Amino acid sequence: MRRSAEQTRLRILxxxxxxxxxxxxxxxxxxxxxxxxxxxxxxxxxxxxxALMAAVLAYASDLAIxxxxxxxxxxxxGAEFIDSYFTQLGDWGAKPKYSGAGFTRAAVELADLRGxxxxxxxxxxxxxxxxxxxxxxxxxxxxxxxxxxxEVMLLTEGAMVLMLIHADQSWPKAAxxxxxxxxxxx
Amino acid sequence: MRRSAEQTRLRILxxxxxxxxxxxxxxxxxxxxxxxxxxxxxxxxxxxxxALMAAVLAYASDLAIxxxxxxxxxxxxGAEFIDSYFTQLGDWGAKPKYSGAGFTRAAVELADLRGxxxxxxxxxxxxxxxxxxxxxxxxxxxxxxxxxxxEVMLLTEGAMVLMLIHADQSWPKAAxxxxxxxxxxx
Numbered sequence: 001m002r003r004s005a006e007q008t009r010l011r012i013l014x015x016x017x018x019x020x021x022x023x024x025x026x027x028x029x030x031x032x033x034x035x036x037x038x039x040x041x042x043x044x045x046x047x048x049x050x051a052l053m054a055a056v057l058a059y060a061s062d063l064a065i066x067x068x069x070x071x072x073x074x075x076x077x078g079a080e081f082i083d084s085y086f087t088q089l090g091d092w093g094a095k096p097k098y099s100g101a102g103f104t105r106a107a108v109e110l111a112d113l114r115g116x117x118x119x120x121x122x123x124x125x126x127x128x129x130x131x132x133x134x135x136x137x138x139x140x141x142x143x144x145x146x147x148x149x150x151e152v153m154l155l156t157e158g159a160m161v162l163m164l165i166h167a168d169q170s171w172p173k174a175a176x177x178x179x180x181x182x183x184x185x186x
Numbered sequence: 187m188r189r190s191a192e193q194t195r196l197r198i199l200x201x202x203x204x205x206x207x208x209x210x211x212x213x214x215x216x217x218x219x220x221x222x223x224x225x226x227x228x229x230x231x232x233x234x235x236x237a238l239m240a241a242v243l244a245y246a247s248d249l250a251i252x253x254x255x256x257x258x259x260x261x262x263x264g265a266e267f268i269d270s271y272f273t274q275l276g277d278w279g280a281k282p283k284y285s286g287a288g289f290t291r292a293a294v295e296l297a298d299l300r301g302x303x304x305x306x307x308x309x310x311x312x313x314x315x316x317x318x319x320x321x322x323x324x325x326x327x328x329x330x331x332x333x334x335x336x337e338v339m340l341l342t343e344g345a346m347v348l349m350l351i352h353a354d355q356s357w358p359k360a361a362x363x364x365x366x367x368x369x370x371x372x
Contacts, residue, residue, distance in 0.1 A: 104351065112209050123353075154344030165308055
């Protein structure tokens with residue numbers, strides 16, 4: 001019984017993840033999510049759409065951070081890391097259904113709802129990405145890696161948003177060029 | 187009669203602008219907008235919420251670009267321009283109801299609807315801001331001002347989003363520091 005409840009919970013998370021990432025959070029209804037998950041009784045698993053949004057973001061954050069940490073790049077220095085990082089960002093943005101970063105999107109869709117539980121997870125997630133960047137930059141010998149990681153975050157968020165606004169994949173290239181200058185010793 | 191129709195149209199635009207900027211585009215209904223504008227027959231002015239969104243963004247873009255162009259700063263060089271520009275961004279982000287940039291928010295809320303008329307206006311607006319930045323940077327003697335304007339756009343969008351995600355106003359300061367380095371001759 002317990003196991004089945006957990007499986008249903010995962011099925012709902014999975015269905016919600018797919019729908020949220022495709023259409024954003026606001027336009028998807030709990031009924032659509034239940035239909036996609038193939039369940040009828042949802043109340044016992046998630047008490048509200050707000051709680052489900054937070055659970056989906058927490059689930060997606062764990063996956064994303066794990067993916068970042070598992071990813072080993074053979075890079076010789078900071079400039080190579082920057083190029084590899086922004087090339088991947090550009091590859092993602094070039095996908096036909098690219099619709100921006102899920103965590104940024106959640107924060108923006110809920111821009112006037114500061115206390116929303118999903119906002120807290122988006123905040124935590126972006127701090128984790130920043131920490132990962134600082135560690136990677138430090139490993140390649142970049143000085144003041146925490147400050148440089150903040151700059152790379154600025155360029156990353158800017159590139160993700162501008163790729164969306166302009167449907168133009170040259171933004172991560174411009175971001176990489178800027179980041180390469182910023183990480184130089186000075 | 188004609189004049190009154192135009193006044194009603196402006197009243198609707200004004201009401202929609204206030205509601206959209208506060209709550210985002212998706213959660214506001216046409217009925218709420220009509221109620222706030224104090225009108226009952228709205229169908230003759232805007233055929234759909236999508237058309238109204240586009241009209242509001244076009245109206246807001248005209249105002250915003252005019253404001254940028256009218257704004258004369260006594261700046262001696264590129265670094266001073268950058269400081270003045272990002273200081274203002276930080277002042278905006280420090281407002282209690284800061285909820286990100288309206289045009290970015292529109293693009294993000296409609297991330298999966300590439301052909302939406304409001305997306306076209308957000309795209310046009312951001313290009314106009316970039317052009318203004320390039321002109322201002324060129325005036326202060328910054329070399330390759332168009333390329334530098336793109337970098338300032340990346341840092342601007344990044345700072346606006348990260349202020350929202352983290353409720354932290356130090357991001358425009360980090361952006362200004364990065365921009366000052368990027369505009370140096372090299």
